[in-house]
Amino acid sequence: MKPEADQILGLSAFQLLGTLAPLLPNAYAQGTASLISFMMMLSAQEYERAADIRAKENADMRALFARAAPKLRDAELRSKLQEAAHEAESSLEISALNAANYKLRRLLIALHEHADREGDRAASKDVWALLKRLADRRFLKVPGQ
Amino acid sequence: MSDLSDALAAYLRDKLGAPDLQVTSLARIPGGASRETYRFRARYAKDGKSSERGLILRRDPPASLIETERATEFRAYKAFHKLGLPVPEPVALEMEGGVLERPFFIMEEIENCQAANILLPDPYGAHRQKIGEQFWRVLGEIARANPDEIGLGDLGGAREDCAEHELAHWERVILEDEREPQPIARAAIRWLKRNLPPRAQKISLVHGDYRTGNFLFDGEGNIRAILDWEMAHLGDPLEDLGWALDPLWSHGDPARPAGTLPREEALRIWEDASGLRIDSATLYWWEIFASLKGLAIWISAAREYAEGRNTEPVNAFSGWYCTAFHNKILADRLSEAA
Numbered sequence: 001m002k003p004e005a006d007q008i009l010g011l012s013a014f015q016l017l018g019t020l021a022p023l024l025p026n027a028y029a030q031g032t033a034s035l036i037s038f039m040m041m042l043s044a045q046e047y048e049r050a051a052d053i054r055a056k057e058n059a060d061m062r063a064l065f066a067r068a069a070p071k072l073r074d075a076e077l078r079s080k081l082q083e084a085a086h087e088a089e090s091s092l093e094i095s096a097l098n099a100a101n102y103k104l105r106r107l108l109i110a111l112h113e114h115a116d117r118e119g120d121r122a123a124s125k126d127v128w129a130l131l132k133r134l135a136d137r138r139f140l141k142v143p144g145q
Numbered sequence: 146m147s148d149l150s151d152a153l154a155a156y157l158r159d160k161l162g163a164p165d166l167q168v169t170s171l172a173r174i175p176g177g178a179s180r181e182t183y184r185f186r187a188r189y190a191k192d193g194k195s196s197e198r199g200l201i202l203r204r205d206p207p208a209s210l211i212e213t214e215r216a217t218e219f220r221a222y223k224a225f226h227k228l229g230l231p232v233p234e235p236v237a238l239e240m241e242g243g244v245l246e247r248p249f250f251i252m253e254e255i256e257n258c259q260a261a262n263i264l265l266p267d268p269y270g271a272h273r274q275k276i277g278e279q280f281w282r283v284l285g286e287i288a289r290a291n292p293d294e295i296g297l298g299d300l301g302g303a304r305e306d307c308a309e310h311e312l313a314h315w316e317r318v319i320l321e322d323e324r325e326p327q328p329i330a331r332a333a334i335r336w337l338k339r340n341l342p343p344r345a346q347k348i349s350l351v352h353g354d355y356r357t358g359n360f361l362f363d364g365e366g367n368i369r370a371i372l373d374w375e376m377a378h379l380g381d382p383l384e385d386l387g388w389a390l391d392p393l394w395s396h397g398d399p400a401r402p403a404g405t406l407p408r409e410e411a412l413r414i415w416e417d418a419s420g421l422r423i424d425s426a427t428l429y430w431w432e433i434f435a436s437l438k439g440l441a442i443w444i445s446a447a448r449e450y451a452e453g454r455n456t457e458p459v460n461a462f463s464g465w466y467c468t469a470f471h472n473k474i475l476a477d478r479l480s481e482a483a
Binding site: 026027028029031032035036038039042098101102105106108109112113116121124125127128129131132134135136138139140142145 | 172173174175182264266325326327328329331332335339397457458459461462465466469470472473475476477479480483
């Protein structure tokens with residue numbers, strides 16, 4: 001079994017932090033190398049979950065749009081949300097998932113602004129519940145803690 | 146490095162009137178993404194006496210994380226050093242930066258000290274209580290100072306509508322620098338606009354980045370230097386308090402802001418030192434604002450890094466880890482309030 005990218009990143013980070021950084025000549029170089037190794041550990045974490053996070057976010061936003069759209073009086077926004085709710089991922093590459101994610105997030109902002117403008121607290125609460133799930137999923141754990 | 150060392154020595158010979166001045170041990174040290182920071186020693190004779198002192202050079206990088214005003218930072222150091230707060234003595238400021246290619250300033254080095262790493266769970270150990278008492282008291286003293294009396298009354302910021310002014314500034318930063326849609330930041334901005342706090346009870350000099358990691362302490366638990374005044378401005382002193390209380394700086398324990406004292410004790414010390422009273426709803430607004438301001442800074446950092454203008458890894462860290470952190474703080478707090 002070959003090493004996966006997350007294992008390579010993780011083990012390289014430990015080597016950089018534990019073996020190489022102390023050999024560097026000054027505090028700036030050591031500090032920079034330590035931070036790079038920390039970012040490599042976060043990247044290892046992200047390798048495993050990045051596609052899953054984006055696919056779930058996109059599915060959650062589409063589901064919310066499907067529920068919220070029929071209740072909207074704004075015909076243009078309703079139509080955009082309904083259209084987005086029926087789309088599916090074209091690819092599981094991160095760049096494609098991101099492109100879809102950004103488009104959906106723009107619509108989510110528009111939906112939330114609309115709810116706030118209309119004073120629709122129930123709709124706003126639904127969006128906040130979704131935003132909390134998005135933020136929880138994207139949160140990064142400090143390695144080792 | 147020897148070119149920089151030689152240029153620095155030539156500059157200081159002229160500046161300090163010390164023709165034999167020598168610069169030694171010049172080395173870059175960690176100092177954030179907004180300035181390049183170097184430590185060095187200057188040895189010289191003046192008026193028949195020889196002396197040697199450790200100094201710090203802070204030079205603008207080719208691109209800066211946030212648009213900060215170096216003259217503001219230098220003047221803030223000068224004013225609070227004179228007032229007796231733990232602040233390094235500023236030595237020289239060059240706005241044009243001809244001799245070192247970019248604008249820079251030089252200040253006293255505070256030796257044998259350290260700054261906390263925000264990722265460590267217990268950075269102050271046995272000195273937590275002592276450091277905490279000083280940390281919140283000094284912040285109160287900054288709030289107590291009258292900006293007009295210490296020569297900082299003309300700094301940027303606002304004397305009226307401080308909350309609106311700061312919110313407008315950081316909203317603009319987010320709108321200009323976001324590389325992807327930010328639904329939590331946008332929703333937080335709307336919440337902040339709908340819930341503006343009352344007028345500030347006092348106009349103070351706001352440090353702008355007063356937090357764990359931005360001060361130096363020694364092995365006895367004495368705070369020796371409050372650093373990084375580059376975002377200093379006039380405004381509501383609760384702005385600094387909200388920022389210092391932010392969970393990002395709590396070392397994993399939000400009940401002990403800044404990794405120091407229980408929240409209520411910290412606030413009591415601040416009130417005693419500042420002579421001001423805390424309205425909890427107003428402070429809550431400034432705490433939400435602090436997380437939004439954090440997001441704005443991290444969004445800018447992400448852009449600098451992603452577009453290759455400043456590839457210091459701290460920008461990647463801020464643009465990723467800190468963005469995710471503050472999105473979660475805002476979503477947790479504002480989803481409850483919704």
